[in-house]
Amino acid sequence: MKTQENILLLADAYKYSHHKLYYPGTTKIYSYLESRGGQFDETVFFGLQYFLKYYLEGEVITTEKIDAAAGFLEQVFGRQDVFDRSKFDYIVQKHGGRLPVRIKAVPEGTHVPVNNVLVTIENTDPECFWLTNFLETLLMQVWYPCTVATLSSAVRTIATEYFQETASESAMAAIDFVLNDFGFRGVSSVESAGLGGAAHLLNFNGSDNIMASVLAQRYYGANRVIGLSVPATEHSICTLLGEEGELEVFKHVLRTFPSGTVACVSDSFDIFRACSEYWGTELKELVLSRDGVLVIRPDSGDPVFTLLRVFDILMDKFGYTFNEKGYKVLPPQVRVLQGDGVTVDTIRHIYSALKINGISAENLVLGMGGALLQKVDRDTQQFAFKCSYAEVNGEATDVQKHPIEIDSHGRLVESFKRSKAGQLKLIQTEEGYRTIRKEQGPAFKDELVTVFENGALTYEVNFEGVRERACKEKKEVTVD
Incomplete structure (x- = not known):
């Protein structure tokens, strides 16, 4: 119109x-x-x-x-x-x-x-x-x-370099989904969501920003939906039964989506307990028996130190293998999503810390909201x-x-x-x-x-x- x-x-x-x-x-x-x-x-x-x-x-x-x-x-x-x-x-x-x-x-x-x-x-x-x-x-x-397209491209460059250094060759295609657009709610307008979100899709396919694909189709003749996403929880779901009911909510998530990728925010109360006692113990067999990937999401704390502790727990509980480049990889049913405090600078710090600790970049996906679509200016x-x-x-x-x-x-x-x-x-x-x-x-x-x-x-x-x-x-x- x-x-x-x-x-x-x-x-x-x-x-x-x-x-x-x-x-x-x-x-x-x-x-x-x-x-x-x-x-x-x-x-x-x-x-x-x-x-x-x-x-x-x-x-x-x-x-x-x-x-x-x-x-x-x-x-x-x-x-x-x-x-x-x-x-x-x-x-x-x-x-x-x-x-x-x-x-x-x-x-x-x-x-x-x-x-x-x-x-x-x-x-x-x-x-x-x-x-x-x-x-x-x-x-x-x-x-x-x-500016958004440029920033997103810079992240792609960083991710590609660390994937080339630490990830298995079979995981290289996953770079298309390394950085996900979480910015719709944080921008100043629906128009900004569409423009900035479409700019991000020049570099990545992962996006929860529906308007990005709408704009790409409406004004650029895209012949398909470009931005792709997966089922995922938010805190209103994971806190619904209180702290004592968090484990039951996690079970419900796995049973609701018994196959394919599903992401679950896990820091509502204690991210380290969630990884150690719930995902890594009580639900371990259910997770490993799924025909799909559980993406565990910390959403608070220092990104680098939180991720290192989360990976340490998950690798202790689920085990790991070494890829051909000598870096640790979780079982294919388990990955981690960092979507809080993510900027170009923190992405560099995160990947560098993973490499130093012998952890492959393929274990991690990222989400970026305000820093991608809103913390830029002319x-x-x-x-x-x-x-x-x-x-x-x-x-x-x-x-x-x-x-x-x-x-x-x-x-x-x-x-x-x-x-x-x-x-x-x-x-x-x-x-x-x-x-x-x-x-x-x-x-x-x-x-x-x-x-x-x-x-x-x-x-x-x-x-x-x-x-x-x-x-x-x-x-x-x-x-x-």
């Missing part, structure tokens, strides 16, 4: 004055989006197609929407000379309500080193020069799925949207900022916020991706593709293709 949001109200308030503030004679504004740095040295580009389809495609400006915005914005500014409805009436009359802009972008799923152009946008009608940066507010929000990868080229009174003009700031030693230095100048293209060399001016390197293909022009999507990707590209371009990274 097409969005009912009024695109005339999807900009920062101050932008409604810009059609008057641009210097007289301006006919072209060309801007670009980049990640200027941040936590990771590359960015996985993803999510633009959703914004194009949901907000920008088709006849998005109508007389009715202009009428509604006019009254609203007069109240916002307390004056009538800021919002000029004639600018939007022109788009209705001349372009049928379709946005006269051209947007180029790197194909989604591409891993691009920071400080490179990811998206460019320019007006295609000289009368609509102001529209380019009016759309910044909305288009900038692509920072979110890009500055995690330092996203910026800047004008780099304009045409004023018929003259082409490079546009650039290069501010000076004072560093911690009191010295005047050039700010990292220096922007790029000119019309840009992204090229691929033997050293990797690089941003150059449009007129440079004529022998190099521009990796930026026109994805949107004058109200229409001109280049559409499907989710499976984006996943394939994200996997293919992934760099090999050594664990610290």
Whole structure:
């Protein structure tokens, strides 16, 4: 269903004055989006197609929407000379309500080193020069799925390295389910759940975030449900009969799902007693006789020390084997899930601790909620949207900022916020991706593709293709 949001109200308030503030004679504004740095040295580009389809495609400006915005914005500014409805009436009359802009972008799923152009946008009608940066507010929000995709990819890199070092070859396929998205309840909106969750699914298949697969199908044409899950308890189930009834609840869980994978949170009262006396003693034979996997879940305490103690107990009670790389592996009917306090940093610490203690990474799966979908912001990868080229009174003009700031030693230095100048293209060399001016390197293909022009999507990707590209371009990274 097409969005009912009024695109005339999807900009920062101050932008409604810009059609008057641009210097007289301006006919072209060309801007670009980049990640200027941040936590990771590359960015996985993803999510633009959703914004194009949901907000920008088709006849998005109508007389009715202009009428509604006019009254609203007069109240916002307390004056009538800021919002000029004639600018939007022109788009209705001349372009049928379709946005006269051209947007180029790197194909989604591409891993691009920071400080490179990811998206460019320019007006295609000289009368609509102001529209380019009016759309910044909305288009900038692509920072979110890009950042989640990048973070999730980094976790995949860490997991892969430790699996390669400590896990059996037969367990390598399990990497697809190492990190599970537990973030639906912790995000700011259903839209965030869908966008961030779909970004995670570029790297992993495990997810309890239903909206992730919905968005992947609805806006990226995924031909199947991507995010997969298993039956699992929560504390309301495991505490229902009180502390004295926890064992009976555990029995009920195993009997309810006598085959397949089932996860059971086990720290409601005493995780170590649950592992030693209940799962490892009273229910041991029932667990080992199942045609499936019991995933035991601690959900409190220090992740590293809790996991080491849990594995020590489970391996004592259930036994273990050594895989071909010399690391301990629980019986295939038993695994452990850590879903509390999981971040990129704690994942490194957890895997390192397991390796030091001779425990294979294949014994553990992870769940990540707020740290995956919510504890990121635009500055995690330092996203910026800047004008780099304009045409004023018929003259082409490079546009650039290069501010000076004072560093911690009191010295005047050039700010990292220096922007790029000119019309840009992204090229691929033997050293990797690089941003150059449009007129440079004529022998190099521009990796930026026109994805949107004058109200229409001109280049559409499907989710499976984006996943394939994200996997293919992934760099090999050594664990610290």
